[in-house]
Amino acid sequence: xxxxxxxxxxxxxxxxxxxxxxxxxxxxxxxxxxxxxxxxxxxxxxxxxxxxxxxxxxxxxxxxxxxxxxxxxxxxxxxxxxxxxxxxxxxxxxxxxxxxxxxxxxxxxxxxxxxxxxxxxxxxxxxxxxxxxxxxxxxxxxxxxxxxxxxxxxxxxxxxxxxxxxxxxxxxxxxxxxxxxxxxxxxxxxxxxxxxxxxxxxxxxxxxxxxxxxxxxxxxxxxxxxxxxxxxxxxxxxxxxxxxxxxxxxxxxxxxxxxxxxxxxxxxxxxxxxxxxxxxxxxxxxxxxxxxxxxxxxxxxxxxxxxxxxxxxxxxxxxxxxxxxxxxxxxxxxxxxxxxxxxxxxxxxxxxxxxxxxxxxxxxxxxxxxxxxxx
Amino acid sequence: xxxxxxxxxxxxxxxxxxxxxxxxxxxxxxxxxxxxxxxxxxxxxxxxxxxxxxxxxxxxxxxxxxxxxxxxxxxxxxxxxxxxxxxxxxxxxxxxxxxxxxxxxxxxxxxxxxxxxxxxxxxxxxxxxxxxxxxxxxxxxxxxxxxxxxxxxxxxxxxxxxxxxxxxxxxxxxxxxxxxxxxxxxxxxxxxxxxxxxxxxxxxxxxxxxxxxxxxxxxxxxxxxxxxxxxxxxxxxxxxxxxxxxxxxxxxxxxxxxxxxxxxxx
Numbered sequence: 224x225x226x227x228x229x230x231x232x233x234x235x236x237x238x239x240x241x242x243x244x245x246x247x248x249x250x251x252x253x254x255x256x257x258x259x260x261x262x263x264x265x266x267x268x269x270x271x272x273x274x275x276x277x278x279x280x281x282x283x284x285x286x287x288x289x290x291x292x293x294x295x296x297x298x299x300x301x302x303x304x305x306x307x308x309x310x311x312x313x314x315x316x317x318x319x320x321x322x323x324x325x326x327x328x329x330x331x332x333x334x335x336x337x338x339x340x341x342x343x344x345x346x347x348x349x350x351x352x353x354x355x356x357x358x359x360x361x362x363x364x365x366x367x368x369x370x371x372x373x374x375x376x377x378x379x380x381x382x383x384x385x386x387x388x389x390x391x392x393x394x395x396x397x398x399x400x401x402x403x404x405x406x407x408x409x410x411x412x413x414x415x416x417x418x419x420x421x422x423x424x425x426x427x428x429x430x431x432x433x434x435x436x437x438x439x440x441x442x443x444x445x446x447x448x449x450x451x452x453x454x455x456x457x458x459x460x461x462x463x464x465x466x467x468x469x470x471x472x473x474x475x476x477x478x479x480x481x482x483x484x485x486x487x488x489x490x491x492x493x494x495x496x497x498x499x500x501x502x503x504x505x506x507x508x509x510x511x512x513x514x515x516x517x518x519x520x521x522x523x524x525x526x527x528x529x530x531x532x533x534x535x536x537x538x539x540x541x542x543x544x545x546x547x548x549x550x551x552x553x554x555x556x557x558x559x560x561x562x563x564x565x566x567x568x569x570x571x572x573x574x575x576x577x578x579x580x581x582x583x584x585x586x587x588x589x590x591x592x593x594x595x596x597x598x
Numbered sequence: 599x600x601x602x603x604x605x606x607x608x609x610x611x612x613x614x615x616x617x618x619x620x621x622x623x624x625x626x627x628x629x630x631x632x633x634x635x636x637x638x639x640x641x642x643x644x645x646x647x648x649x650x651x652x653x654x655x656x657x658x659x660x661x662x663x664x665x666x667x668x669x670x671x672x673x674x675x676x677x678x679x680x681x682x683x684x685x686x687x688x689x690x691x692x693x694x695x696x697x698x699x700x701x702x703x704x705x706x707x708x709x710x711x712x713x714x715x716x717x718x719x720x721x722x723x724x725x726x727x728x729x730x731x732x733x734x735x736x737x738x739x740x741x742x743x744x745x746x747x748x749x750x751x752x753x754x755x756x757x758x759x760x761x762x763x764x765x766x767x768x769x770x771x772x773x774x775x776x777x778x779x780x781x782x783x784x785x786x787x788x789x790x791x792x793x794x795x796x797x798x799x800x801x802x803x804x805x806x807x808x809x810x811x812x813x814x815x816x817x818x819x820x821x822x823x824x825x826x827x828x829x830x831x832x833x834x835x836x837x838x839x840x841x842x843x844x845x846x847x848x849x850x851x852x853x854x855x856x857x858x859x860x861x862x863x864x
Contacts, residue, residue: 299765318768319765319768319769320773320777321771325770328766330760334763334766335785336785345770346771349770349776397770
């Protein structure tokens, strides 16, 4: 069943892959709803591989098509064009109940008339496993999700976090080749959500099952994923590790959506196509890495934590306001030509040089902090 | 709501309506326990008319009528519930299909057509095709007009069940039939039971259509009571009416609680 692929020649988001088994291959998938004037494009030419044993996240704002893509993999939606392969096998011919794929639904969809144990054992029962086999597996799953004491309860007698675990145990019990998770943490409160992130990642590593996780929460995506696919308006924007996506966003959307950043229009005043020289805010010029493609101007991204604010900074600015955030403070400043910028400073240091609104100061940043974005 | 109470005359109007609706019922119930044979004069408390219903001269007639009513009500309600369940699944889970709104209108048509029109039309229909009138004609007619009463609570229940449950079942390797039998049907059950009880009581109560399509010599309880009343009202009619009222109240209450209980359990 598993196909060993040769050297992967796909190189997305700047990562080079030597060899890997592809769990899922999404090839030229289009999806539109309706027809004619009412035609709405949900997915526009998605090409994507998910590797074996990977925690893969589809990240994007609501309406970007990530849930549609998940439902296509699960079999609840069909593609308008393209193909989805699971370990080299075309999925289009398989009904949802024939796919070795299980789903954790956003609202869990636990069967309210079954006990926790019956819920967890449902998939195995449908597969026609023996009673003793089901019992053993259910016990194992309840142990994995720390629900041993809840086996006989009904879902309505559980807290939100426990229901979430039952949904996970139920989906893992038949040992699927692929687990799909549709925003499973969105109904939990913040503390529990943070705890479940760690648990989910742990369970994924322990079971060795490939996870495809859908979320609109960038923190969730960054903290758990081996790789992330950023989607917007039905299109794939970038695929890469958390670090790649955060540090080397490929376009304006990714830079803006992942984390906080300063997006500034800069003039390109020289250099080569791959190492352009940019002039920022009409002031300093810097040689930076990035593809300018011969354009005269480009949008650049500088993360707030990569900028230093000091009295002797290179680019003069005026402090507009400050936002205190506990661990750090965000300084909203304006450069000489009026360009706004956010600078992040960690609190709690020996901070002799705190700034007040109205103060004049200067910002400094390293050329390496600047990313030239494709528009 | 609380403002409504402040309108002048609201209390009086309410009491007037309640009296108009329920006073005759209460008087029938009280006089069913009357010792005397008069339907207007109180002669002391007694269960003699109940005894008359079960063991008196007319008891055989009433017993066979009651048996017919029960058999028809059970069969009609069962058939109507099955049809209504399938109809609800088609309407709410079948996606969009041609003639969907026409189907919806058709299912609910018996609620809107005056009963006497249905009765006459059904009678003409059976005569035209030469169908001999008897228990079967009553049953067929009852199934038809019971469908919307069974459909409404079932559809209401199904509407509240998210499609996620069936998808989750199919995601866990259940076939369509298993997803329905093991997941969707148990979740629909309160609606199905409520629909059955409602259809049962509607069938048990029906007079107009039954009276038109019944064969000679075949009586249901309502037509038997009507026949007896034509020969003069005796207190035993009040006893039977009281018993029927009791059955109706029990079933309607049960239907209400079943659907309410189901909603809480969700």
